[in-house]
Ligand code: 2AM
Ligand code: CA
Ligand code: CA
C-alpha cells in the first residue's frame with residue numbers, strides 16, 4: 001500500500017472512529033440490552049453490535065473490495081489476510097462499558113497483505129485517540145508518542161497482567177507467574193486489551209500479557225506499539241497469527257527476552 005492510499009484510508013477511518021465514539025457518548029445513559037456470549041461474564045450489548053454495523057456499512061460503501069473481521073459477526077468470513085482487511089473491535093472492554101461507563105475503546109486495525117498499515121484505538125470517554133500509520137510514528141491525539149526507552153530495569157517495570165495468570169491454568173506454571181509479579185515493580189489490570197496496548201505504546205506500562213486474545217483485540221495495538229519500537233508476540237515469543245486466537249505479549253523489546261525465557265514455561269510443570 002502506498003502512502004497516498006494509506007493516508008486516504010486513515011483519514012476516513014479516523015473520522016468514523018470519532019463519529020462512532022461520539023454516538024456512544026450520546027447514548028451512554030439510554031437503557032441497554034445486555035446479553036451473554038460464551039459464558040455469564042462474556043457480555044455484549046446493542047452498542048457493540050450497532051457500532052460494528054456502523055463501521056461495516058461505511059466501509060462497504062466506500063471500499064467494497066476491502067474485507068472486515070469484526071468481533072460481533074457483521075464482517076466477512078475471512079480465511080486469509082490477502083488484500084486490505086479491517087480488523088474491528090467495536091467496544092473493547094464491554095464489561096467496563098457496562099459496569100463503569102469508562103475504560104473501554106474502539107479498536108480498528110487495517111492490514112494490507114498481512115502487513116499492519118494503520119492502527120486506531122479510541123478511549124471513548126477520555127477522548128484519547130491513539131493512532132499510527134506504518135513508518136510514520138504513533139500519536140495520542142495530535143501529540144507524537146516518544147520511542148520506548150532502550151534501557152529498562154526489570155525490577156522497575158510495570159506490567160499489564162490479569163489474575164487468570166496467577167490462578168491454576170492450562171497455559172503456564174502459576175508459581176512462575178507469581179514470581180514474575182513479585183519481581184517487577186508493579187502490575188495493572190485495566191480490562192481492555194486495546195487500551196493496555198495503547199498504554200504500552202505511551203510508555204506508562206512496560207508490557208502487557210494476556211491469554212486467549214483474538215485479532216480484533218490486538219490488530220490496532222500491534223501497529224501502534226510497533227511504531228514506538230515495541231514488539232508483540234505470543235506469550236511464548238512466537239510470531240502472532242491474526243487468524244487464530246492465542247496468548248499475547250506486547251512490550252518494550254528490552255524486557256521481552258526476560259519475560260519469555262524467564263517465566264513463560266509452557267505446561268503445568
Ligand atoms: P471485549 O471486551 O471486547 O470482549 C479483558 O477482559 C479483555 O479481554 C478485553 O479486551 C476483552 O475484550 C477481552 N476478552 C476476550 N475474550 C473475552 C471473554 N470471553 N470474556 C471477557 N473478555 C474477553
Ligand atoms: Ca466481547
Ligand atoms: Ca476485545
Ligand code: CA
Nearest residue numbers: 071089091092
Ligand atoms: Ca468487543
